[in-house]
Amino acid sequence: MNRRAFLLAAGLAACGRAPSRRPNILFVMTDDQTVLEMSCYGRNTILKTPHMDRIAAEGARFDNCFVTNSLCAPSRATVLTGCYSHVHGIYGNSEKRDAIETLDPSLPTFPKLLREAGYRTGLMGKWHLPQNPAGFDDWRILPGQGVYFDPDFIVNGERRKVPGYATDITTDFALEFLSVHAAAPWCLVYQHKSPHRPFTPAPRHADLFGDVEVPYPETFNDDHGTRKVAAEAEDMQLDVSLAGDYPDLPPNLSREERKKWIYQRFVKDRYRNIVGVDENLGRVLGWLDDNGQTEDTVVIFTSDNGYFLGEYGWYDKRFMYEPSLRVPLVLRYPRLGFRGEIIERMVSNIDFAPTILDLAGLPVPETMQGRSLRPLLTGAPPADWRTSHYYAYYDNSWALHGLGKDAHADPNFAYLTPHRVGPHRGVRTSRYTLIHYYNDDYWELFDNESDPQQLRNVAGMPSYAAAETELKRELERLRDQYGDRG
Ligand SMILES: [Ca+2]
Structure with missing residues (x-):
């Protein structure tokens, strides 16, 4: 830890209080993005994500962040409540089961607690839980999965079509919220549909990476030997399940050629989607700079679950295997003094809500099953930090x-x-x-x-x-x- 971070951490510990000004909270989440798809993780030679990387460079990058249940709706409920599925009640994706699964309304969530503490709270973009959002002053969400072009949004309870591309619109809404509530403190939950299937990029990015051949994962042609359930998961095969997504898939390809064609297409489309997210993230980070709020804003960027990008010949998530279990996580908060940190401790998406509350100077309720990441950020990891x-x-x-x-x-x-x-x-x-x-x-x-x-x-x-x-x-x-x- 550098000297400034040490003094800050020591000073805060001694006084037992947060900095006098409560930080703003910008929580950014994409849908299905992996660590391979953020260039600061150093494992992608094609895709560049300068604005995501900036958060890591000016803050911290977590190298072992795992999810509790690798699926959209359960992860989102976990992020809000800091709890596992069996506690918050969302076990699976909700669009067909809203009569069955309910996010336990009695559970505290970080937006609800921040709002009670005087924050102005906003939610823009993907939501994907069966109940309407609670704890937000202003919420504008895609219904269910939503669509990429001219999507319907539910704007504070009222459904209407909004012209444009989902990633751009979500950001327009985010900037509107910020301009209204700039006086702070504010908490903005800014969640993209991208790069979720059908992986459709903005037209301005549709031709990116056209000449590039994306490298194939080492396990692309895995035969799933010794893993019975993996061998039976036929629908996880990208050439089985994604073939129908592409009317322009050339006919008469061999199975191997077809698999490679689909792989190149879907991975490049995801990269194009992520370029769109990164560009839009740059607009929001630029707003913080232009409005003097960079120092006093906690920025967290993550994804709701990992994804198979051709590993084992698969797409999608669900399994506990590494590509699906692991998510990117970068966090910036200049007031705490850490910069360019790489944190290898094992962290989880149950930790996000406790971290946000702790950095806001609020107590973490006992219902939350995770722990604040603050001591990892300030170079003072507790001796009993999780090892599993x-x-x-x-x-x-x-x-x-x-x-x-x-x-x-x-x-x-x-x-x-x-x-x-x-x-x-x-x-x-x-x-x-x-x-x-x-x-x-x-x-x-x-x-x-x-x-x-x-x-x-x-x-x-x-x-x-x-x-x-x-x-x-x-x-x-x-x-x-x-x-x-x-
Ligand atoms: Ca997801």
């Missing part, structure tokens, strides 16, 4: 088929979701990933040190028996810690 992460994905086929939760008792029912990913829970430590597909009582164990691509399931192997026993114990401990015994 708990994950829980819920198959939602029982709801899609109008059945009760006990439908899972039928072993033939496990893979009837649109993506055929069975429910599972697991634990990620610095070295291992243990996954339990509990309907089948099927286990996977990966040694992420010797097998970072997670191709070799070593569950049941004698040489890993001791590690497996310990990880199973840790999984049970985490279920107790988070109260997930339903």
Whole structure:
């Protein structure tokens, strides 16, 4: 930690209070963006995201941020409440199940608490929860997934069509909110639909990367050997499920050619989408600069879940494997003095709400299951910081088929979701990933040190028996810690 950060941290700890001026909060979230798709993570030679990178350069980049349940609606509920799905009530995507799943209205959320503390609160863009937003002075959301061009928005309860491209419109709304509430303190939840499928870029970006061949992931032609559930997840195959998205897909291609064609197209379209997000983020960061609010604004940029960008031949998310589990997270708050930090501690999307409240100088309610990231930012990580992460994905086929939760008792029912990913829970430590597909009582164990691509399931192997026993114990401990015994 540099001297300034140390003095600031020490001073704050001694006084037990936040800086005298409450910070503004800018919480930015994209939909399905991965760490590969933010250039500050150093793993992409094609896509450049200068404004996202700026947040990291002037703040901190988190290299091990994991989600609790890699799916849109559950993640969004987790971000708001700081809780796991079994606490907040959103287990799966909600558009077909709003009669069944409700975000527990009694739970505190960071926007509600900030608003009660005198903040002006705004929400712009993607929402994707079955209930209307609560705790916002001004909210303008896409209904459900929304569309990219001339989308309908629900503007403070009233639905209307708005001409233009969703990413631009979301930003126009964000800037309108800021110009009205600039007197501060304010909290703006600014959430993009992009780069979610159908990955449609703005026309001005449609030709970017035209001459480039995006490199193929090492596992592009994985045969899913040793991983039973992965082998059965046929709908995760990008050439199976995305083929119908492209009327201009040339006919008469071999399967290999077709898979490569779709891969190039969908990945480039995602990059084009992200260029649009980055450009628009630049407008908002520019507003902070122009209005003298950069120093006093906490900026958090993340994504609701990771994504398979051709790894294992897949698209989409859901599985607890690394590309889906891990999300980008960058955070800037100049008043705390950290700059260009890279943080490797294991953090989770249950930590976002506690962090926001803590940085705003507000108490974190006991319902929230995460912890403030502030001590990691100020170079003083607590000795008991987490060394394992708990994950829980819920198959939602029982709801899609109008059945009760006990439908899972039928072993033939496990893979009837649109993506055929069975429910599972697991634990990620610095070295291992243990996954339990509990309907089948099927286990996977990966040694992420010797097998970072997670191709070799070593569950049941004698040489890993001791590690497996310990990880199973840790999984049970985490279920107790988070109260997930339903
Ligand atoms: Ca998502």
